[in-house]
Amino acid sequence: MHPNNNKLLLLMSMLLILSFMIISSNSPLLIWFWMEMGNMMFIMMILSVQANLISSSMTMMIIQFMSSTLIIISQLSMFLPNLMTIGVSMKLGLFPFHMWMPMILVKSPWLICFILMTIHKLPPFMFINYINSPTLLLIIITITPITITLKLMYTFNAKIILGLSSSIHSSWMSLCMVHSTQLWAIYFSLYTINLYMTCLLIKSKYMNSPMFNLKKKSILMMVLLSSVGSPPFIGFLGKAMMMSKSFPSMWLPMMSLIMSSALSLVFYSRILLSLISHPLPIQITLINNMNKKKIMNKFWIIILLSMMIT
Numbered sequence: 221m222h223p224n225n226n227k228l229l230l231l232m233s234m235l236l237i238l239s240f241m242i243i244s245s246n247s248p249l250l251i252w253f254w255m256e257m258g259n260m261m262f263i264m265m266i267l268s269v270q271a272n273l274i275s276s277s278m279t280m281m282i283i284q285f286m287s288s289t290l291i292i293i294s295q296l297s298m299f300l301p302n303l304m305t306i307g308v309s310m311k312l313g314l315f316p317f318h319m320w321m322p323m324i325l326v327k328s329p330w331l332i333c334f335i336l337m338t339i340h341k342l343p344p345f346m347f348i349n350y351i352n353s354p355t356l357l358l359i360i361i362t363i364t365p366i367t368i369t370l371k372l373m374y375t376f377n378a379k380i381i382l383g384l385s386s387s388i389h390s391s392w393m394s395l396c397m398v399h400s401t402q403l404w405a406i407y408f409s410l411y412t413i414n415l416y417m418t419c420l421l422i423k424s425k426y427m428n429s430p431m432f433n434l435k436k437k438s439i440l441m442m443v444l445l446s447s448v449g450s451p452p453f454i455g456f457l458g459k460a461m462m463m464s465k466s467f468p469s470m471w472l473p474m475m476s477l478i479m480s481s482a483l484s485l486v487f488y489s490r491i492l493l494s495l496i497s498h499p500l501p502i503q504i505t506l507i508n509n510m511n512k513k514k515i516m517n518k519f520w521i522i523i524l525l526s527m528m529i530t
Contacts, residue, residue, distance in 0.1 A: 265332065403461060
């Protein structure tokens with residue numbers, strides 16, 4: 221095994237151990253301490269995977285330092301409770317602090333992207349339990365989905381799309397955490413599985429070749445529809461549970477999230493249509509124009525029905 225691989229494996233193991241310690245901690249100061257240790261491990265991981273990612277690691281360091289400072293100040297002072305909300309929003313990439321994550325993702329390998337959008341978000345989610353007055357957080361959760369979805373419509377880079385989608389999912393998970401840690405755990409698990417499968421399929425070197433066959437494209441289509449929360453896929457389960465908990469007490473952020481899901485579904489349909497129309501193996505490309513139109517019509521019917529159910 222290459223020395224860099226050994227180092228990467230060690231850092232990943234330590235990051236996972238720190239994540240378990242964060243989840244099991246009951247003190248915000250302990251969570252903050254383990255979080256800072258995790259930040260150091262993650263920055264070292266970025267540099268060990270690719271040494272030329274110094275600018276990404278510096279951006280990461282500045283964002284984490286600023287947000288961690290706000291969180292610790294809010295813990296030491298009883299008169300500045302909203303600082304924790306701002307610090308948590310920065311770490312999760314919520315509006316208006318959402319652009320730092322795509323900047324890092326677009327330059328990073330897929331492993332770093334996956335960790336940044338999943339494991340690295342565990343500590344700020346844990347801090348939501350210690351926000352006494354979630355009013356500001358609910359305002360941010362309400363604004364984030366629509367704002368980011370509109371930006372998503374004009375984005376075509378896969379990593380930036382996943383990064384912005386991660387911010388929208390973070391809004392869902394933040395609202396889950398306001399209600400229940402168990403509900404958050406279910407949503408986070410479903411999101412992690414969907415994201416892992418998406419990254420695995422997109423990073424495939426055969427994706428843009430005929431070897432990326434119809435079966436794999438069908439799997440990617442289902443994973444994307446699941447990640448956007450389209451019924452009857454499993455990604456809809458977390459959102460359905462969240463909707464049942466949030467109405468009618470938190471109807472405004474919930475309506476914003478539902479509208480965002482509907483708009484995201486339209487956006488992802490463009491990606492799926494491009495997958496369908498992409499040149500496939502010879503036996504598939506011989507389909508005549510009439511059959512293609514039938515396929516497109518059926519596809520749009522599925523999309524419209526999904527939007528109505530959502």
